[in-house]
Amino acid sequence: MKKILIALAIIITQFTIEAQVQTPQQSPKATINQMVGLTNVEIVYSRPSARGRAVFGNLVPFGKLWRTGANENTTVSFSDDVVIDGKTLKKGKYALYTVPSSQNWDVIFYSTTDNWGTPQEFNEANVALRTTVKEESMPKAAETFTIGLSGLDTNYGYLEMYWENSYAALKFEVPTQKIATASIEKALAGPNAGDYFTSAQYLFQSNGDIVKSRTYMDKALELSTEKPFFYLRLKSLIQAKQGDKKGAIETAKLSLVAAEKAGNQDYVKMNKDSISDWSK
Numbered sequence: 001m002k003k004i005l006i007a008l009a010i011i012i013t014q015f016t017i018e019a020q021v022q023t024p025q026q027s028p029k030a031t032i033n034q035m036v037g038l039t040n041v042e043i044v045y046s047r048p049s050a051r052g053r054a055v056f057g058n059l060v061p062f063g064k065l066w067r068t069g070a071n072e073n074t075t076v077s078f079s080d081d082v083v084i085d086g087k088t089l090k091k092g093k094y095a096l097y098t099v100p101s102s103q104n105w106d107v108i109f110y111s112t113t114d115n116w117g118t119p120q121e122f123n124e125a126n127v128a129l130r131t132t133v134k135e136e137s138m139p140k141a142a143e144t145f146t147i148g149l150s151g152l153d154t155n156y157g158y159l160e161m162y163w164e165n166s167y168a169a170l171k172f173e174v175p176t177q178k179i180a181t182a183s184i185e186k187a188l189a190g191p192n193a194g195d196y197f198t199s200a201q202y203l204f205q206s207n208g209d210i211v212k213s214r215t216y217m218d219k220a221l222e223l224s225t226e227k228p229f230f231y232l233r234l235k236s237l238i239q240a241k242q243g244d245k246k247g248a249i250e251t252a253k254l255s256l257v258a259a260e261k262a263g264n265q266d267y268v269k270m271n272k273d274s275i276s277d278w279s280k
Contacts, residue, residue, distance in 0.1 A: 048144070050164060064099065080175050084171070107132070136168070138167050146161070155173060156174060197217070200238070
């Protein structure tokens with residue numbers, strides 16, 4: 001029996017080794033991450049090579065939808081809304097499709113990204129943005145399909161695609177000024193209610209300066225138009241830790257009312273339990 005088990009183990013081991021054999025991909029995957037201004041752009045695609053074949057008008061037919069690469073969808077992700085050809089493309093992840101011709105490339109950002117190659121049924125409703133860019137000739141043939149990001153400025157960049165002797169570039173504008181201005185205004189305006197709440201919470205939970213925690217919590221509530229139940233809950237806990245059980249009960253009652261209004265039963269129970277405990 002022991003010999004049989006040993007032989008079985010050897011067979012399983014050999015099968016596992018064979019199952020782990022690795023071979024190179026014919027169209028290796030590539031990932032590009034690039035900050036353009038304050039916007040992160042990510043491109044994930046597979047890179048086919050010509051290998052002696054005529055590409056455009058043959059391997060990639062003119063006038064037909066192309067996956068813009070190989071294998072699964074080529075995807076482009078923007079962390080912010082961008083503007084392409086005067087049209088806004090919402091932030092998010094898109095499949096990148098193209099329709100090459102000898103003079104122009106149609107470029108399509110498609111909202112579903114889980115297709116292998118092109119969709120079985122192309123749905124125009126999934127087209128987030130479509131535009132056309134000029135096809136230009138390359139002075140030297142590119143063996144492997146390449147997508148890149150270049151011509152970078154704080155306010156725009158170019159998504160480049162080239163293969164064989166064809167080159168196409170798509171300009172996209174990023175909202176750097178808008179983001180930077182908002183950041184500056186926020187910094188100059190000082191901390192907001194959430195900043196004070198987070199600071200108060202940290203000091204309370206880490207057994208830090210409880211007086212400073214109370215100061216931050218009061219400031220958070222002062223800056224809040226509506227007093228959130230979880231803000232009031234934290235203040236009551238801080239008050240109780242300071243020994244002010246009367247004040248803690250009053251604040252917990254306010255938190256209880258707000259939690260009931262919001263339909264948060266967890267905070268309703270926590271406040272009721274605390275009020276009962278602090279009333280003893």
